[in-house]
Amino acid sequence: MRATAATLLVRCLENEGVSFVFGIPGEENIRLIQALAESEIRYVLTRHEQAASFMAEMYGRVTGRAGVVSATLGPGAINLQLGVADATTNSTPLVALSAQVGHDRNYKESHQFIDLVNLFAPITQWSASVPSAAAIPEMVRKAFKIAETERPGAVYLAIPEDINAGQADPALEPLPRNVPRPEAPAPGQIERAANLLRNSRHPIVLAGHGAARNHATAALVEFAHKLKIPVATTFHGKGAIPDDDPYAIGTIGFMRRDYVNFGFDLTDLIICVGYELQEFDPARVNPDGRKRIIYVHRFPAEVDVHFSIDVGIEGDISASLRALAEAVQPSGGMADPIASAPALLADELEHGRQDNRFPLTPARIVADTRTALGRDDVVLVDTGALKMWMARLYPTYAPNTCLISNGLSTMGFALPGALAVSLALPDRKVLAAVGDGGFLMNLQEIETAVRERIPLTVLIWEDEAYGLIKWKMDLELGRHCDIAFTNPDFVQLAHSFGASGYRIESAEQLLPTLREALAEDGVSIIACPVDYSENLRLTERLGELDAAL
Numbered sequence: 001m002r003a004t005a006a007t008l009l010v011r012c013l014e015n016e017g018v019s020f021v022f023g024i025p026g027e028e029n030i031r032l033i034q035a036l037a038e039s040e041i042r043y044v045l046t047r048h049e050q051a052a053s054f055m056a057e058m059y060g061r062v063t064g065r066a067g068v069v070s071a072t073l074g075p076g077a078i079n080l081q082l083g084v085a086d087a088t089t090n091s092t093p094l095v096a097l098s099a100q101v102g103h104d105r106n107y108k109e110s111h112q113f114i115d116l117v118n119l120f121a122p123i124t125q126w127s128a129s130v131p132s133a134a135a136i137p138e139m140v141r142k143a144f145k146i147a148e149t150e151r152p153g154a155v156y157l158a159i160p161e162d163i164n165a166g167q168a169d170p171a172l173e174p175l176p177r178n179v180p181r182p183e184a185p186a187p188g189q190i191e192r193a194a195n196l197l198r199n200s201r202h203p204i205v206l207a208g209h210g211a212a213r214n215h216a217t218a219a220l221v222e223f224a225h226k227l228k229i230p231v232a233t234t235f236h237g238k239g240a241i242p243d244d245d246p247y248a249i250g251t252i253g254f255m256r257r258d259y260v261n262f263g264f265d266l267t268d269l270i271i272c273v274g275y276e277l278q279e280f281d282p283a284r285v286n287p288d289g290r291k292r293i294i295y296v297h298r299f300p301a302e303v304d305v306h307f308s309i310d311v312g313i314e315g316d317i318s319a320s321l322r323a324l325a326e327a328v329q330p331s332g333g334m335a336d337p338i339a340s341a342p343a344l345l346a347d348e349l350e351h352g353r354q355d356n357r358f359p360l361t362p363a364r365i366v367a368d369t370r371t372a373l374g375r376d377d378v379v380l381v382d383t384g385a386l387k388m389w390m391a392r393l394y395p396t397y398a399p400n401t402c403l404i405s406n407g408l409s410t411m412g413f414a415l416p417g418a419l420a421v422s423l424a425l426p427d428r429k430v431l432a433a434v435g436d437g438g439f440l441m442n443l444q445e446i447e448t449a450v451r452e453r454i455p456l457t458v459l460i461w462e463d464e465a466y467g468l469i470k471w472k473m474d475l476e477l478g479r480h481c482d483i484a485f486t487n488p489d490f491v492q493l494a495h496s497f498g499a500s501g502y503r504i505e506s507a508e509q510l511l512p513t514l515r516e517a518l519a520e521d522g523v524s525i526i527a528c529p530v531d532y533s534e535n536l537r538l539t540e541r542l543g544e545l546d547a548a549l
C-alpha cells in the first residue's frame with residue numbers, strides 16, 4: 001500500500017494517543033476524513049464547527065491530553081475560532097486542524113482563501129501551515145508538545161489541499177512522544193518562601209487552574225492541614241481542595257465581594273498555587289497591591305501591578321508544596337471570620353434546598369444539582385447568571401468536576417463540552433447546566449449526541465432573558481433593556497431530536513427529574529424555570545456584608 005499524507009497524519013495522531021477527532025468534513029480534507037474512518041480513532045461528526053471546537057477543548061480539559069478538532073478551510077476553519085480561543089485563555093490543550101487552499105493558489109485572491117495562519121496566530125500558542133508531507137511527523141509532534149506543555153493551550157495547523165491529497169514517503173514515521181517533566185523546586189526559593197510564611201500572621205492559599213490540572217490535591221490538602229492555612233479556589237480551581245475539607249473556605253471570583261473575601265481582607269500573605277491571572281483579576285484580592293505573594297506554578301507568573309511577587313517557586317506544584325510544608329512549623333490556625341465563610345455558604349445552600357417557591361430560586365437549583373450528582377460526576381456550567389450561582393455555591397469535591405469557562409467566559413460551550421466529557425469519562429454522569437440563551441447557541445449538538453449514543457443531561461435554567469446582562473444593567477444602570485426573548489417548547493424540541501424532555505412545574509419535581517434523567521442511558525433535556533429576582537437580593541446582601549466589615 002502506498003503511503004498518503006492523510007494516512008501519515010492519522011498515524012501521527014494515533015501515536016499521540018488520540019481517541020477522538022471532532023469536526024465536520026469539507027471538500028478539501030476528504031482524504032483525511034477517510035483515513036480517520038479507517039483508523040482506530042473515532043471521528044465524531046458534529047453539526048457546527050464551533051461546537052466541535054468546544055468538544056475538543058473540554059476533552060483536553062478533563063484528560064490533560066490535547067483534544068483534536070478538524071474542519072475544512074475558510075468558513076469551517078473560522079467557525080473553530082471560539083473554542084480555540086477559549087482553550088488558550090482557559091489553559092487547555094487543543095490541536096485544531098483545518099484544510100487550506102493548495103500551494104498552487106495561496107498567493108492570490110482565490111475561492112474560499114483566507115489567511116488562516118494569521119487569523120489563528122493571536123488565539124493559539126503556535127499557528128502554522130504544513131509545507132510538505134515530509135514535515136507532518138515533526139509538525140504533529142511539535143503541535144502536541146506545545147499544546148500539552150505548561151502552560152497548555154491551543155495549536156493550529158493548516159493542511160493545504162494539495163498536501164492532503166498527496167503521497168508521503170513510506171519511510172516517514174511518527175516521532176516518539178516525550179513529555180517535559182517538571183523540575184524539583186529550587187531549595188533557595190523554598191527557603192525564601194518559608195521565611196515569608198514564618199513571618200506571616202494570616203497566610204491564605206489561592207488555588208487556581210494549574211493546581212487542578214497538575215493533580216496537586218493531595219499535596220494541597222497536606223499543606224493546608226499541616227500548616228493550618230485556609231484555601232480558597234478560583235472558578236477553574238474548584239475541587240482542587242474538596243469543599244468539605246475543614247480548610248476549604250470557598251470559591252473566589254463572584255462579581256462582588258463574597259464570604260470568601262474575609263480571608264483575603266485579613267491576610268498579609270497570599271500563596272498562589274497554580275493560579276493564572278486570566279482566571280481572575282488579582283486586584284480583586286490585592287486592591288492596594290501591598291500583600292506579600294508567594295507564587296507556586298510550573299512557569300513564571302504574568303506581570304500585574306496587583307501581583308508583585310515576593311518569591312516565585314517554579315517546578316512541580318506538589319513537590320513545591322511538600323517542600324514548603326516541610327520547611328515551616330504550623331502557625332496558630334484560622335482566624336474566626338475566615339473560618340465562618342464555609343458555614344455561611346452551607347447555610348445559604350441549605351436554605352435554598354428547603355425553598356419551595358416556584359419558579360425555583362437559583363440556590364434551590366444548585367442544591368438539587370449537587371444532590372443528584374455523585375462526588376466524581378461532572379457538571380459543565382455555561383456562562384450567565386447561573387455561572388455566578390454555581391461557582392460560588394456548588395460544593396465541589398474533585399478537580400475538573402465543575403467545569404467553567406472563566407478565561408474567555410464564553411456562552412455555548414457546556415452542551416457540546418458535555419458530549420466530549422461523556423466520551424472521555426464514560427463511567428461518570430455528565431450534566432450541562434445552561435441558560436436558555438446559551439442553550440440556543442449550540443443546541444444542534446443534541447442531534448450529534450443522540451446519533452452517536454452519547455449519554456448526557458442538559459439542565460436549562462429558564463428565565464427568557466440574557467439574565468446576567470439584566471443583572472448587571474439593574475445593578476449599574478438601575479434598569480434594563482434588550483435582554484428578553486421567548487423560547488421554543490423545550491419538551492417538544494427534545495422529542496423532535498429523539499431525546500427525553502422534561503419540564504419542571506414545581507420545586508419538588510426538580511430533584512426526582514434530575515435523578516431520572518441522569519439514570520437514563522441517553523440524552524435528556526430538562527427545562528427548569530428560575531426566578532432571578534434573587535440576583536439583586538444577593539448582590540445587595542453581599543453589599544451590606546461589605547459595609548459591615
Ligand SMILES: Cc1ncc(C[n+]2csc(CCOP(=O)(O)OP(=O)(O)O)c2C)c(N)n1
Nearest residue numbers: 384385386410411435436437438466467468
Ligand atoms: C458567546 C458570548 N456571547 C455573549 C456573551 C456575553 N454574555 C455573558 S452572559 C450573557 C447572558 C447569558 O444568558 P443565558 O444563557 O440565558 O444565562 P442567564 O444569564 O440567563 O443565566 C451574555 C449575553 C458571552 N459571554 N459569550
